[in-house]
Amino acid sequence: MQHSLARLWRCAKSLSTSNSPGAPLSPERSLTFETLERRDLLAAAGLVDVGTQPDGALSGKIIYVNAGHGITGDFPNAGDWSFQRPLLLNMIEDLGNQDQATFFADYIFRAGATVVPMRPIGNQSNEVVLDNDDTEVTFSGAWTDSSSSIYFGDAGDVPYRFASKSVTETAFARYRPNIPESGFYPVYSWARYGSDRVADQLYRIRHSGGITEVTVNHRRVGNGMVYLGSYYFEAGTDGYVDISNRSADPNGSVVIADMIRFGNGMGDVVQSGTTSGRSREDEAGLYWIEWQVSNSQGISTSEYRTSSNDRSATVSATPRYAEYMNREADGALSDRLFISFHSNAGGGRGVVALHNTANGGDTPNQLLLAQLLGQEVNDDLVDQNGQFEYNWSNRGSNVTFQATFNYGEINNSVINNEFDATIVETGFHDSQLDASLMRDADVRDAIARATYQGVVRYFNNVDGGVTPITMLPGKVTDVRAETAGADSVTVSWTPPVANTYNGGTATGYRIYGSTNGYGFDGGTFVAGGATASYTLTGLDPSAGAYYFKVVAVNAGGESAGSEVVAALPNAGPKGILIVNGFDRLSRQQNPVQAGAERVRPRQSNSFDYSVQVAEAIEASSPDLVVDTASNEAVIAGDVLLSNYQAVVWISGEESTVDSTFDGAEQSLVGNYLNNGGQLFVSGTEIGWDLDAQAGGTTFYNDSLRADYVSDDANTYNVAGAVGSIFEGLSFSFDDGTLFYDADFPDVITELGGATRALNYVGGAGGGAAIQYDSGASTKLVNFAFPFETITSDADRTAVFSRVLDFFDFEVTLSDVELILDNDDGSPIYAETGSWSTAGNTGFNGTSYRFAPAGAAATAQWNFGLPFAGQGEVFVQFRSGSNRTSDTVYQIDTGGGIETVSISQKTDDLVWVSLGNFDFSAGARSILLDAGASSGGSVAIADAVRIVVPAPVTGNGDFDADGDIDGSDFLAWQRGFGTMGTATLEQGDANGDTNVDADDLVIWQTQYATATVLALATSAASAITSESTDTQRLDTQLLSALAQRVSLIPKSTASQRSNHNFVARETVQEAVQRAIPTSHVLRSTVRQSNAPSPIQEHQQSESAKQDAFAELGLDERISLRIAGF
Incomplete structure (x- = not known):
C-alpha cells in the first residue's frame, strides 16, 4: 500500500469504519484533532494521594552531609572565581564531590534519615524562597506571631509564627510558590529549634504526583536549612508545602512556620563586586551558609566563618554551622553524624576515610567511623569487580588515613563532641583508572550505597544496637x-538480589x-518479598x-x-x-x-x-x-x-x-x-x-x-x-x-x-x-x-x-506550526543574487541576511504541508531606518502565487503577519524579492513562521452506510437543534452531543469538493426511495435549487476561519427563478400534517441565527440551514 502525502493526510474525505477503540482502520479512516489538556494529577482514579518519606534503619537520625571544596571568589585575587581543585582527567573534584553527596543524600533519605545539607542537593538553578510573612503564605487555624530575635527574614519582619500541636490537624501554614519552570526541585525548610518543638513537625509537600509527608525533629535541629526531599513540580502555582500542627509527640508543644525554599538557585553572594555566575550547588558550602545567615537575623558570622579568606574559611565553615544547627541538649551523640565527600590525589587508588589525631582533633568515635565507612566502600566495590569499566582497587584493611595535622573539616575543636565526623576520599582523581570510575554513575551509586551501609553499621555500634543492621534492598x-x-x-517485576553490596x-x-x-503518588504497598506482580484496579481510562x-x-x-x-x-x-x-x-x-x-x-x-x-x-x-x-x-x-x-x-x-x-x-x-x-x-x-x-x-x-x-x-x-x-x-x-x-x-x-x-x-x-x-x-x-x-x-x-x-x-491530526530560519541552510533556505550576513543577531540569537533593495536577489524558505487548509504566514526581522518600507514577499500556496508587502522599518524581532492564505498540501515556499522591494536601502531575510490549523474533521456518515452523501445531510437536517443528547445518527458529527452548524461543516467537508447545495440532487434521489409519508421535499425542487444555488468560500486575507461561506443568491431568489411557486411544496407529496423541513427550522429562528454567527455566515445562507 502506498502512503502518499495526500493519502496520509487526507481531509476531504475521512470516514471512520472502526467500532473498537484503537483498532486498525481501513484506508478510509477518521483523522480527528483535539487538544490534550493538562489534568489534575490527583484526580486520576486508582492513585494514592498521600505518601510519606520512607521509614528505615536511619529513622530518627540526623546526618549532616557536605561536599568538599566548590568554587570561591577570591583566588588568585579578590573577585576571581575559581575552583579549588584543577580540571584533571576530565573531572574537577569540587564538582564531583557535590555529585557524590547527592547520591548519598538520596540513600539516607530513603533509609529514613533527616538530611541536613551543607551544600545544595541535586541540580536546580531555579529557586523560589517563601518567608512566613510573604503574600504567597497563608495560614489556617490559630497561629501566633513570634517575638524571637533569631529567624529567617529581614529586620522588622514577623520573625516566624507558631501553632500549638494537636493530635488531629487544626492549623496549617501553606507556602504556595510560583514555580518558574517544570522540573525536579529540592525542597528545604528553615525553622528555629527549641525545647518546646515537637519531634515530628509535619511538612506536607504537594507536588505534581500528590502529597508526600516528611517530619523533622526541631527540638534537635534547626536554625538552618533541612532537606525535605526532591519532587517534580509543574510550572505555576499548583504545588505547595503545608506546615501542619498535627503531631503524635507526647512532649513538644508547638510547630514553627518560618521559611521554605524550592530549588537551589543561582549564586548571588558578591565577592569584590562579582558573583560566580554559577548555580549554588557549584559554589563552596561557605556561600550556601552565608546566604542563610545574611538573610536571617540574630546569627553571628562567627558561627561559620573565622577567616576573611574564602578558601580558608570554606574548610571549617560546614562543620561549624552543623554544630550551630545541632541542638545537643536533645538526644545523644549517637543520633547524629557529619559526613563529607572528597576525592584524593598524590598517587594511589581506592577509597580512604580520614580521621584526626587523638590530641583534641578527633571526634569521640572518629576512627571507628572512618574504619567502618572505608572498609564498607572498599569491600562492597571490590565485590562488584567485573561489573564496572575497570576493577576497583582493593586496599585491604588500609582504608583510613591520619595526617600529621588535624583536618579542619572534621576537627573536634569546632564540633565540640556533638557528633562524629569523617571525610570519605572516594578515589584518586589523579589516577586515570579511578578518575574514569568516579565519572561512572554506577560507581558513584555504589560508593553512596556502601557509605550508607557503613553509616548503618556505625550507628548500630554507637547506639547499643538500637539501629538494626538491615540494609535497604536493591532495585527491582x-x-x-x-x-x-x-x-x-x-x-x-523481578525481585532484587540480596547480598552484601x-x-x-x-x-x-x-x-x-x-x-x-x-x-508519583503515595504508592500501593504489596506484601511479600517473593511477590512479582500486582494488578491495580479502579483506574480511569479517560484520565489517559x-x-x-x-x-x-x-x-x-x-x-x-x-x-x-x-x-x-x-x-x-x-x-x-x-x-x-x-x-x-x-x-x-x-x-x-x-x-x-x-x-x-x-x-x-x-x-x-x-x-x-x-x-x-x-x-x-x-x-x-x-x-x-x-x-x-x-x-x-x-x-x-x-x-x-x-x-x-x-x-x-x-x-x-x-x-x-x-x-x-x-x-x-x-x-x-x-x-x-x-x-x-x-x-x-x-x-x-x-x-x-x-x-x-x-x-x-x-x-x-x-x-x-x-x-x-x-x-x-x-x-x-x-x-x-x-x-x-x-x-x-x-x-x-x-x-x-x-x-x-x-x-x-x-x-x-x-x-x-x-x-x-x-x-x-x-x-x-x-x-x-x-x-x-x-x-x-x-x-x-x-x-x-x-x-x-x-x-x-x-x-x-x-x-x-x-x-x-x-x-x-495536529496543527502545523513551522519556523524556518535562514540559518537552517539548504534545502530549507535558498538564495539567488548577492546576500550578506549582518554583524548583529536576529531571530533566536542567530544570524540574518540582507541584500540591497532593487538588486536581483531573492531569499526563499521552502516547506511542505501534510494537508490543505487556511494558514497564516508570519515573518521576523531586524527593523531599522534603512530597511525597505515596501518589502515584497511571494507566497506559493499551491493554487497560485500571492504577493504581499510590508514595512521592515519597525516591528523589530517580533512576528509580523503577512496574512491568511488557502494552502494546498505538498511542497510550498515563501520568497522575499529584494529586487521588487523599495522605500529603503536593504531588505532583511531572517525567519518565517507558518501556522496551519488541522482540518475540521469528524464523522459525517450519520446513517452508517459507509457513504457520506445526501441521505446523511437529511439526517443532520432532521436532528438540527438537538442539544445535549444528540448522537451520531441524529447528525452529531463532532461528538459534542449537539446538532448544529459545526456538524454540517464536517459533513460538507467530507463530501469531497462538492458544495452543500450542489448536493441537493443526491438528497433528492435519496428522498425518492422513502415511503410517501416521510417524503419531505419535492425532488424537482431540490434539483432546481441545486442548479441555482451553491456555496463559495470567503477568501479575504482578513478571514482566518475555514468556516466562512457566502451564498450566490438567497433561497427566495433561487426558488422564484427556478420553478413556479405552486411547485415549492406540494401537499400531495405528504400524507401527514408534519411540518416541512423549512417550517421545522423556521420554528427555531434563534437557533438558526446562532448557527449563522457560529459559522460567520451571511444571512443569505438561510437555505443551508433551512433544509439542504
Whole structure:
C-alpha cells in the first residue's frame, strides 16, 4: 500500500469504519484533532494521594552531609572565581564531590534519615524562597506571631509564627510558590529549634504526583536549612508545602512556620563586586551558609566563618554551622553524624576515610567511623569487580588515613563532641583508572550505597544496637506494565538480589503511580518479598496514560525506583508495546560543565522515556491499549511481541558495549517483522553497533531495512523527505538541554524496498530515518536518533501521529506550526543574487541576511504541508531606518502565487503577519524579492513562521452506510437543534452531543469538493426511495435549487476561519427563478400534517441565527440551514 502525502493526510474525505477503540482502520479512516489538556494529577482514579518519606534503619537520625571544596571568589585575587581543585582527567573534584553527596543524600533519605545539607542537593538553578510573612503564605487555624530575635527574614519582619500541636490537624501554614519552570526541585525548610518543638513537625509537600509527608525533629535541629526531599513540580502555582500542627509527640508543644525554599538557585553572594555566575550547588558550602545567615537575623558570622579568606574559611565553615544547627541538649551523640565527600590525589587508588589525631582533633568515635565507612566502600566495590569499566582497587584493611595535622573539616575543636565526623576520599582523581570510575554513575551509586551501609553499621555500634543492621534492598528489574482491562493494569517485576553490596532481602514492594511520569503518588504497598506482580484496579481510562515505578522495601528502608513503565488502560485488543531497550549509563554520556564531566543520571539516562512515547500516543490516539516492558522481559519471554499490533523500541544511546540488539533480540524482532509486525525503532547508535561494528549486519540490513553510512550527522535538526510520511515536518532533537545529548547520530540510507523518511538539516546531511511498507502488513519506521529526544511535545505528537497513521491506526491530526530560519541552510533556505550576513543577531540569537533593495536577489524558505487548509504566514526581522518600507514577499500556496508587502522599518524581532492564505498540501515556499522591494536601502531575510490549523474533521456518515452523501445531510437536517443528547445518527458529527452548524461543516467537508447545495440532487434521489409519508421535499425542487444555488468560500486575507461561506443568491431568489411557486411544496407529496423541513427550522429562528454567527455566515445562507 502506498502512503502518499495526500493519502496520509487526507481531509476531504475521512470516514471512520472502526467500532473498537484503537483498532486498525481501513484506508478510509477518521483523522480527528483535539487538544490534550493538562489534568489534575490527583484526580486520576486508582492513585494514592498521600505518601510519606520512607521509614528505615536511619529513622530518627540526623546526618549532616557536605561536599568538599566548590568554587570561591577570591583566588588568585579578590573577585576571581575559581575552583579549588584543577580540571584533571576530565573531572574537577569540587564538582564531583557535590555529585557524590547527592547520591548519598538520596540513600539516607530513603533509609529514613533527616538530611541536613551543607551544600545544595541535586541540580536546580531555579529557586523560589517563601518567608512566613510573604503574600504567597497563608495560614489556617490559630497561629501566633513570634517575638524571637533569631529567624529567617529581614529586620522588622514577623520573625516566624507558631501553632500549638494537636493530635488531629487544626492549623496549617501553606507556602504556595510560583514555580518558574517544570522540573525536579529540592525542597528545604528553615525553622528555629527549641525545647518546646515537637519531634515530628509535619511538612506536607504537594507536588505534581500528590502529597508526600516528611517530619523533622526541631527540638534537635534547626536554625538552618533541612532537606525535605526532591519532587517534580509543574510550572505555576499548583504545588505547595503545608506546615501542619498535627503531631503524635507526647512532649513538644508547638510547630514553627518560618521559611521554605524550592530549588537551589543561582549564586548571588558578591565577592569584590562579582558573583560566580554559577548555580549554588557549584559554589563552596561557605556561600550556601552565608546566604542563610545574611538573610536571617540574630546569627553571628562567627558561627561559620573565622577567616576573611574564602578558601580558608570554606574548610571549617560546614562543620561549624552543623554544630550551630545541632541542638545537643536533645538526644545523644549517637543520633547524629557529619559526613563529607572528597576525592584524593598524590598517587594511589581506592577509597580512604580520614580521621584526626587523638590530641583534641578527633571526634569521640572518629576512627571507628572512618574504619567502618572505608572498609564498607572498599569491600562492597571490590565485590562488584567485573561489573564496572575497570576493577576497583582493593586496599585491604588500609582504608583510613591520619595526617600529621588535624583536618579542619572534621576537627573536634569546632564540633565540640556533638557528633562524629569523617571525610570519605572516594578515589584518586589523579589516577586515570579511578578518575574514569568516579565519572561512572554506577560507581558513584555504589560508593553512596556502601557509605550508607557503613553509616548503618556505625550507628548500630554507637547506639547499643538500637539501629538494626538491615540494609535497604536493591532495585527491582525487568519491570513491565500490561493493561488487564478498561480500568486495570498489571505491573510485574523481578525481585532484587540480596547480598552484601546490593542490600537486604525485600519483604514487600511499593508501586508508585503517576499521570505525568515524573511526579508519583503515595504508592500501593504489596506484601511479600517473593511477590512479582500486582494488578491495580479502579483506574480511569479517560484520565489517559498511567505511569508506574516499583521499589522494594524492608525494615532498612526503600530501594531506588525502577525504570518507569507506561500503560493506557483502555478496553480492546493489544495495541502498542513500548520496549525500554535503553539500559546504557556510562561516563561517555555525562554532561560536561566547565570542561569537566558531571555525574547526573537524569541528563544521561533517566530510565523514564516511556513517558515521551506514551504522551505522544495518548495525544495521537487516546483510545489505544498501550503496554510497556523492559527489553529483558521481552528476551525472557515474559512479554510476547506477537501479541501487539505495533511495537515501539526505545534504543536511546545504547551502543556496542551494551548491545543495541543482542542475538536474542534480533531473532525476536526479526520474526515479529517477518510475521507481519509493525515496528518503530529509534536510537543514535543502532547502525554503528549492528552494521559498522558487525554486531548484526544482516539483521540491520534485512530486518531494519537500513545501511550505515557514517557515525555522526553533526546536527540536531531534521526535516521530512519529499513524499514521505513526515513530509512537511521539520524539528530538532536534544543537544543535552532538555533530556540528554543525543550526540553522534548515525547517518543511514534505505535498503530492501525502504524509502527515505527524514533527512538531516545542516551538518553532514544525509538520511536520518527510513520507512518501509511491505504492501501487506509489515511496516517499519527506523530513526537514527532517539524519538524521545525530540525537543517539543508538539513535534513528538506530530511525528507519532504520522507513524500511527502509517501503521493504520486511528489518529488525531495536529496543527502545523513551522519556523524556518535562514540559518537552517539548504534545502530549507535558498538564495539567488548577492546576500550578506549582518554583524548583529536576529531571530533566536542567530544570524540574518540582507541584500540591497532593487538588486536581483531573492531569499526563499521552502516547506511542505501534510494537508490543505487556511494558514497564516508570519515573518521576523531586524527593523531599522534603512530597511525597505515596501518589502515584497511571494507566497506559493499551491493554487497560485500571492504577493504581499510590508514595512521592515519597525516591528523589530517580533512576528509580523503577512496574512491568511488557502494552502494546498505538498511542497510550498515563501520568497522575499529584494529586487521588487523599495522605500529603503536593504531588505532583511531572517525567519518565517507558518501556522496551519488541522482540518475540521469528524464523522459525517450519520446513517452508517459507509457513504457520506445526501441521505446523511437529511439526517443532520432532521436532528438540527438537538442539544445535549444528540448522537451520531441524529447528525452529531463532532461528538459534542449537539446538532448544529459545526456538524454540517464536517459533513460538507467530507463530501469531497462538492458544495452543500450542489448536493441537493443526491438528497433528492435519496428522498425518492422513502415511503410517501416521510417524503419531505419535492425532488424537482431540490434539483432546481441545486442548479441555482451553491456555496463559495470567503477568501479575504482578513478571514482566518475555514468556516466562512457566502451564498450566490438567497433561497427566495433561487426558488422564484427556478420553478413556479405552486411547485415549492406540494401537499400531495405528504400524507401527514408534519411540518416541512423549512417550517421545522423556521420554528427555531434563534437557533438558526446562532448557527449563522457560529459559522460567520451571511444571512443569505438561510437555505443551508433551512433544509439542504
